[in-house]
Amino acid sequence: MITAERKPFDEILELVDGHNKILVAGCDTCVAICLTGGEKEAEILASELRMKAQADGREVEVEHTAAIRQCEWEYLDMIAAKVDEADVVLSMACGIGIQSMAEKFAPKLVVPAVNTNMLGMPQEHAVWLERCGACGECVIGETAGICPVVRCSKSLMNGPCGGSHDGKCEVTTPEKEDIDCAWHLIWERLKAQGREELMHKIRPPKDWSKSSSGGPRKMVKEEAKPV
Amino acid sequence: MADDFEPEIIVFACHYCAYAAADLAGSMRLQYPSTIRMIKLPCTGKLEVIHLLRALEAGADGVYAAGCLEGECHYLKGNLWARKRVEHVKRLLPEVGLEPERVEMYNMSSAQGPEFARVATEFTERIKALGPNPLRRHGVSPHAAAREAARDVALPDEAPAGAAAPAPAAEAPAQAPTEKGPAA
Numbered sequence: 001m002i003t004a005e006r007k008p009f010d011e012i013l014e015l016v017d018g019h020n021k022i023l024v025a026g027c028d029t030c031v032a033i034c035l036t037g038g039e040k041e042a043e044i045l046a047s048e049l050r051m052k053a054q055a056d057g058r059e060v061e062v063e064h065t066a067a068i069r070q071c072e073w074e075y076l077d078m079i080a081a082k083v084d085e086a087d088v089v090l091s092m093a094c095g096i097g098i099q100s101m102a103e104k105f106a107p108k109l110v111v112p113a114v115n116t117n118m119l120g121m122p123q124e125h126a127v128w129l130e131r132c133g134a135c136g137e138c139v140i141g142e143t144a145g146i147c148p149v150v151r152c153s154k155s156l157m158n159g160p161c162g163g164s165h166d167g168k169c170e171v172t173t174p175e176k177e178d179i180d181c182a183w184h185l186i187w188e189r190l191k192a193q194g195r196e197e198l199m200h201k202i203r204p205p206k207d208w209s210k211s212s213s214g215g216p217r218k219m220v221k222e223e224a225k226p227v
Numbered sequence: 228m229a230d231d232f233e234p235e236i237i238v239f240a241c242h243y244c245a246y247a248a249a250d251l252a253g254s255m256r257l258q259y260p261s262t263i264r265m266i267k268l269p270c271t272g273k274l275e276v277i278h279l280l281r282a283l284e285a286g287a288d289g290v291y292a293a294g295c296l297e298g299e300c301h302y303l304k305g306n307l308w309a310r311k312r313v314e315h316v317k318r319l320l321p322e323v324g325l326e327p328e329r330v331e332m333y334n335m336s337s338a339q340g341p342e343f344a345r346v347a348t349e350f351t352e353r354i355k356a357l358g359p360n361p362l363r364r365h366g367v368s369p370h371a372a373a374r375e376a377a378r379d380v381a382l383p384d385e386a387p388a389g390a391a392a393p394a395p396a397a398e399a400p401a402q403a404p405t406e407k408g409p410a411a
Contacts, residue, residue, distance in 0.1 A: 009322040040277065047280040048323050054284075054362050055324035 001121070002030040002094040003128045004037060004114040009048065015111040016088050020059060022049060023086035024113065025079060025101065026066035027093035034128060037092030037114050039066035045092065045113060070097025076104045083108060118150075136210030136217065142198050144189035149206075151182035157203040159183030234288035234354040236263045237373045238347075239278065239309075241271045242382055243301040244337045245293030251340030259344035260351040262288075264370040266381050270294070271332075272305020273380040278373060279316045279330055285372030286363030289354040291331040293346065299336065306334060326357055 006012075016022050024046040032038025046064035053060035065082045067075045070093035076083075083089055083101075088109045091098040095116040102110040120128040133150040139157070140147050149155050153163075153171040160183030163170030169179040190196050208214070240246040246267050252259060268274060271294035282290045292313055294306030310332045317327035331350060335342045363369075374381060 009319075040275075043277050044280060044319075047277060047284050048319060051280070051284050051323040051325065051362055 001033055001119070002096070002116060003034040003118050003120045004031050004092075004094050004116045006036055006041070006045070006092070006114050007112065009052075012045070012049075012090065012113050013052065015113075016049070016090055019088040019109075020061065021085065021087040022046075022060060022062045022090055023082055023088070024049070024062065024064040024090045025070065025083070025092065026064065027068075027070040027091075027097045028066050029069045029071075031093055031097075031114065032066075034120075034122075035126065037094075039064070042066055042092050045090070067093075067097075070094075071100050073100070073104060076101065080105070133211070135206070135208070136214075137207060139203070139206075142201065142203075143186045144193060144195070144198075146182055146186045146189065148182050148186065151180075151185070153179060155206075156183065157206055159186070232355060232359060234262045234351060234359070235286070235369050236289045236291070236347075236350060236354060237282040237287045237369055238263050238265045239268055239271060239274050239290070239292045239373075239377070240265050241294045241301075241306070242267055242269050244295040244299075244339075245333070245335055245343060247337035248293075248335050248339050248343035251337065252343045253340075255340045257340060257344040259347040262351045262354075263347050264373075265384070266370075266374055266377055267384060268377070268380060269382055270300065270302045270305035271309035272300070272302055274309045274312055274377075275380075276312050276316055276319075278377045279313065280319070281376035282369050282373035283320070283325060283329060283360060284362060285367050285369040286360050287329075287369035287373065288357075288360045288363070289329045289331075289350060290373070291333055291346075291350055293333045293335060293343070296334045296336050306332075325360070325362075328353060328357060329360065 024042045026032065026037050026039045026042030028038050035041065042064040046062045049060070049062045053062070063082065065079050067079050069075045070091060083105050088111060089101060089105070090113045091101050091110055092113045093101070094114070095112070098110060098112045118128070118130040119132040119134060120130045123129045130150045132147060135149045139149070148157060148159060152159055153169050154161060160181055164181040164184055167181055167184045169181045171179055187199055190198055238245070240249065246265065249265060271292045274292050279290050292309045294309050295301065297306060300306045313330055313332040316330050320327045320329065333346045335346065
């Protein structure tokens with residue numbers, strides 16, 4: 001899923017500074033599942049903003065709502081009435097949802113309340129790990145189902161590097177302690193699969209033009225376009 | 228602080244322990260401040276962040292959750308979840324200009340009537356020292372707002388001992404907290 005983290009409260013305050021009618025808009029899909037921007041979290045942020053405004057002696061109206069998905073036009077129609085009444089929309093959706101809102105309701109000011117951070121999976125309750133970089137050319141068929149693009153700190157296509165030690169990556173920060181070496185994991189699983197020879201395959205430089213380096217990507221499915 | 232400040236404190240009390248402990252404190256004729264307003268939950272694990280925020284937003288001077296002793300939760304870990312949520316609210320409050328000491332988590336068993344009275348007294352003293360919640364507004368009831376926020380999870384209050392009639396099936400609708408700011 002797409003995961004996101006809420007922005008620091010002070011940054012959110014700056015984004016809505018000077019506006020008196022604020023709509024906090026949650027999204028009940030990915031960001032709700034990662035406990036950041038669903039209706040529950042939108043209600044909490046709205047409550048905080050009201051308390052802050054009142055404590056500062058400012059007259060501000062703050063309401064909250066949530067779209068089932070902010071990233072699809074149809075669902076945005078369902079919250080249009082509330083958006084119309086607001087001076088500014090504080091979207092808690094991922095970057096896709098926020099941009100959809102900004103485009104749908106232009107020139108309404110739509111600002112982000114979250115930082116979209118990764119395509120991740122919940123490894124355990126309340127813990128998410130990055131699993132996909134949306135690179136546009138998936139290689140995990142040869143790497144035992146483990147993505148070297150995002151799980152190797154250097155995105156090496158021919159790993160491991162000299163920084164792999166006892167199965168751990170040399171990259172360590174307080175926030176990223178004990179990163180597993182992706183290429184160690186790949187080797188262990190290839191062995192278990194009896195496919196060790198894939199480790200010796202030399203992979204040419206990756207074509208990053210299929211990733212975000214190639215400019216904004218577009219996908220069209222002609223067979224599914226309305227007639 | 229004016230000596231006549233009487234705080235309004237919302238208590239989210241577990242049906243299995245703190246609520247029964249309050250009952251016991253009453254039976255034991257223990258004295259505790261009349262500042263507290265109880266909302267009964269089936270377990271403090273049902274307590275959510277927004278319940279605490281709504282109570283404070285409506286002007287409650289303090290809010291605490293009272294759950295079972297750790298390791299003794301009827302639902303195993305509900306009281307531990309509640310503690311995490313209370314701690315989360317403690318982190319949020321300074322951002323909006325409120326003291327984190329206005330929320331707390333307590334643990335007690337149903338047999339601890341004196342502990343219930345002690346906690347109510349201790350927390351009341353703490354809130355008296357902090358002073359009134361600056362968000363308090365005339366005509367807004369923190370208890371009604373908290374009850375409304377927790378309407379999907381709160382249990383109805385039990386009829387006082389010796390009451391002739393059973394508790395009504397449905398409670399009178401609580402006053403909803405306003406969605407809008409102070410001047411709205």
